[in-house]
Amino acid sequence: MTDHTSDFDDRRRGRTPPAEFMVYFAVIFAAALPFECIGWLFGAATGRVRGGPGPVARALSTARIITPTIFSA
Secondary structure, eight states, X not given: OOOOTXXXXXXXXXXXXXXXXXXXXXXXXXXXXXXHHHHHHHHHHHTOXXXXXXXXXXXXXXXXXXXXXXXXX
């Protein structure tokens, strides 16, 4: 008999995300950006930010974390 468990073909690899995912991602990114800007400015004013990721990178990270969580629920 052939062992099919070791010959798994993941067909989802390389596909672009569905349009609904991209819409949610854009909305979450747009909502997170002002908060990340305020947090970054506050950190810069108090001297806590020293060469770390900027507000756009932080908002992208937030959107990358939250959006798949919504779709996996």
